[in-house]
Amino acid sequence: MSLTVVGSVAFDALESPFGKRDKILGGAATHFSLSASFFTKVNAVGVVGGDFGDEEWAVFKRHAINTDDIEIVPDGKTFFWSGRYDYDMNTAHTLDTQLNVFETFNPKLSDNSKSSRLLFLANILPMLQKQVREQCMNAEFVAMDTMNFWISSMKDELIETIKVVDCIIINDAEARQLTDEPNIHKAAKKIMDFGLKAVVIKRGEYGATLFTKDNYFSTPAYPLESVFDPTGAGDTFAGGFMGYLASQKEIDDDTMRRAMVYGSVMASFNVEKFGTERVDALDYPEINQRFRDFKRMTHFDDIPFERASTAE
Amino acid sequence: MSLTVVGSVAFDALESPFGKRDKILGGAATHFSLSASFFTKVNAVGVVGGDFGDEEWAVFKRHAINTDDIEIVPDGKTFFWSGRYDYDMNTAHTLDTQLNVFETFNPKLSDNSKSSRLLFLANILPMLQKQVREQCMNAEFVAMDTMNFWISSMKDELIETIKVVDCIIINDAEARQLTDEPNIHKAAKKIMDFGLKAVVIKRGEYGATLFTKDNYFSTPAYPLESVFDPTGAGDTFAGGFMGYLASQKEIDDDTMRRAMVYGSVMASFNVEKFGTERVDALDYPEINQRFRDFKRMTHFDDIPFERASTAE
Numbered sequence: 001m002s003l004t005v006v007g008s009v010a011f012d013a014l015e016s017p018f019g020k021r022d023k024i025l026g027g028a029a030t031h032f033s034l035s036a037s038f039f040t041k042v043n044a045v046g047v048v049g050g051d052f053g054d055e056e057w058a059v060f061k062r063h064a065i066n067t068d069d070i071e072i073v074p075d076g077k078t079f080f081w082s083g084r085y086d087y088d089m090n091t092a093h094t095l096d097t098q099l100n101v102f103e104t105f106n107p108k109l110s111d112n113s114k115s116s117r118l119l120f121l122a123n124i125l126p127m128l129q130k131q132v133r134e135q136c137m138n139a140e141f142v143a144m145d146t147m148n149f150w151i152s153s154m155k156d157e158l159i160e161t162i163k164v165v166d167c168i169i170i171n172d173a174e175a176r177q178l179t180d181e182p183n184i185h186k187a188a189k190k191i192m193d194f195g196l197k198a199v200v201i202k203r204g205e206y207g208a209t210l211f212t213k214d215n216y217f218s219t220p221a222y223p224l225e226s227v228f229d230p231t232g233a234g235d236t237f238a239g240g241f242m243g244y245l246a247s248q249k250e251i252d253d254d255t256m257r258r259a260m261v262y263g264s265v266m267a268s269f270n271v272e273k274f275g276t277e278r279v280d281a282l283d284y285p286e287i288n289q290r291f292r293d294f295k296r297m298t299h300f301d302d303i304p305f306e307r308a309s310t311a312e
Numbered sequence: 313m314s315l316t317v318v319g320s321v322a323f324d325a326l327e328s329p330f331g332k333r334d335k336i337l338g339g340a341a342t343h344f345s346l347s348a349s350f351f352t353k354v355n356a357v358g359v360v361g362g363d364f365g366d367e368e369w370a371v372f373k374r375h376a377i378n379t380d381d382i383e384i385v386p387d388g389k390t391f392f393w394s395g396r397y398d399y400d401m402n403t404a405h406t407l408d409t410q411l412n413v414f415e416t417f418n419p420k421l422s423d424n425s426k427s428s429r430l431l432f433l434a435n436i437l438p439m440l441q442k443q444v445r446e447q448c449m450n451a452e453f454v455a456m457d458t459m460n461f462w463i464s465s466m467k468d469e470l471i472e473t474i475k476v477v478d479c480i481i482i483n484d485a486e487a488r489q490l491t492d493e494p495n496i497h498k499a500a501k502k503i504m505d506f507g508l509k510a511v512v513i514k515r516g517e518y519g520a521t522l523f524t525k526d527n528y529f530s531t532p533a534y535p536l537e538s539v540f541d542p543t544g545a546g547d548t549f550a551g552g553f554m555g556y557l558a559s560q561k562e563i564d565d566d567t568m569r570r571a572m573v574y575g576s577v578m579a580s581f582n583v584e585k586f587g588t589e590r591v592d593a594l595d596y597p598e599i600n601q602r603f604r605d606f607k608r609m610t611h612f613d614d615i616p617f618e619r620a621s622t623a624e
Contacts, residue, residue: 038617087494182399183538185535185537203518207530207532216609217610218610219610223497223528225495225498247617260612261612284617287617291617292616295614297528297529298530301566302603305350305603
């Protein structure tokens with residue numbers, strides 16, 4: 001098996017100008033593994049309560065995601081998050097967070113999960129991320145996410161974790177906060193200096209940018225006239241990125257560029273409907289059509305300007 | 313002659329975290345024509361006072377910009393703008409504006425300027441832009457800029473002007489304000505519906521996006537670790553865009569894409585030093601090197617994902 005993800009599996013309640021959902025499947029590991037499952041086999045590691053029902057498990061099963069390492073606490077309740085989006089869909093306003101069984105989450109990885117070629121540490125306590133990483137010493141490429149809360153409350157522990165992974169996938173505000181550096185290019189460089197091979201900065205409606213030692217790659221976001229529900233877009237991006245990399249023999253500059261585009265493709269679908277609805281129903285022709293759309297959106301012929309060739 | 317620009321020629325006073333200048337050459341028509349002059353012959357139309365000195369004229373002369381239509385009011389003073397940038401270099405804080413001779417600016421176009429193949433109407437009173445446009449009825453491609461002040465104070469007149477040009481080049485906040493539409497893709501579509509061939513949205517550090525009837529093209533900004541002085545970046549972009557188009561026989565989707573990149577190239581140089589300093593000193597190898605950098609920053613191989621070809 002080639003890709004393991006450790007993170008939250010949750011129920012979300014959402015309100016936006018486009019509608020309302022009381023209790024739908026959510027969580028970082030859910031969005032990530034669903035997205036990655038189009039490209040590779042995924043092991044999901046997480047925890048749920050006894051309230052996690054057949055309908056929820058069916059989403060994972062439909063995509064052949066290995067859920068053996070999703071622990072079930074029968075008398076516990078699943079992590080619950082409730083949020084609201086206003087017309088500016090960029091910011092989620094948290095209404096309620098009930099950690100429930102996630103509060104004492106202690107990831108237990110089977111040998112199968114431990115032996116994955118790629119590993120993604122979704123946003124959880126930095127020390128837990130580090131413990132998981134150290135259980136997967138044969139992983140060829142390890143990426144992680146984090147959030148503003150850990151950056152402000154335990155930066156030292158977070159940096160110790162960053163030092164043992166290959167890649168971080170965070171948004172621009174988090175990169176600035178982590179480095180106290182307003183310029184995003186300087187911020188990325190400072191983060192690279194923790195010993196990373198790659199830094200991926202997610203920029204919401206402005207796309208995403210990849211920094212590696214010798215290269216720089218930037219992709220716009222897919223032009224969407226309506227964003228229905230941005231919840232999980234970042235994890236869906238990471239799932240497309242890591243899933244595509246897992247499908248490729250080499251993890252190099254060329255495959256990472258395409259992984260950035262597949263990540264953007266998957267994220268663009270995720271926001272078109274509530275929760276996991278859209279990605280759950282995706283097919284390969286749709287995915288590759290949008291991949292080609294990205295090519296058309298960004299392509300130009302490399303014809304340098306020559307004074308002599310002008311129309312004058 | 314192939315490209316005429318009508319707009320302000322000014323003195324700027326600037327303060328930023330990187331330094332201070334008391335009185336340097338500025339103005340939309342200045343930045344535009346300097347940038348465009350690398351690609352085509354430019355006629356600049358504007359007005360200056362008797363205080364406009366040899367040093368300022370020398371900048372135009374060095375780049376063979378035709379200044380015959382820059383009117384001199386010997387007993388008047390040149391338009392003066394003073395601004396400050398904080399560490400967030402995205403927003404200019406205006407400290408002082410003295411319109412001086414620009415207050416009664418009434419563009420007088422020679423037959424030479426009127427017969428240009430391309431025309432750029434920099435940010436001036438919308439009715440003046442319309443008058444100038446109507447004097448250049450043979451122009452093949454006419455683009456315009458505007459600003460928040462005209463959008464809020466004379467939207468109807470502004471829209472009448474937009475209806476007689478081919479292309480508008482504005483920033484994202486202006487596009488949203490003009491259409492009361494927070495989504496930038498919907499906003500661009502609404503602006504297209506005024507009868508334009510192209511809408512160019514400048515997005516600062518996030519790059520620029522081109523909307524045409526059938527196509528969409530997006531380019532990132534050049535990754536700069538320090539932005540010294542963003543004054544005139546938008547006009548420098550427009551100068552590169554229009555100048556490159558003027559150098560090409562056809563104005564079509566392919567040349568507009570490259571024009572977007574050359575606009576971004578020129579703007580990226582502009583912000584590296586104060587005022588016109590950097591663009592004034594540019595050479596073609598530098599310009600084309602950065603053009604190739606943009607290709608490398610955005611290029612990926614169009615290899616669609618196939619389940620069968622994966623590493624598993």
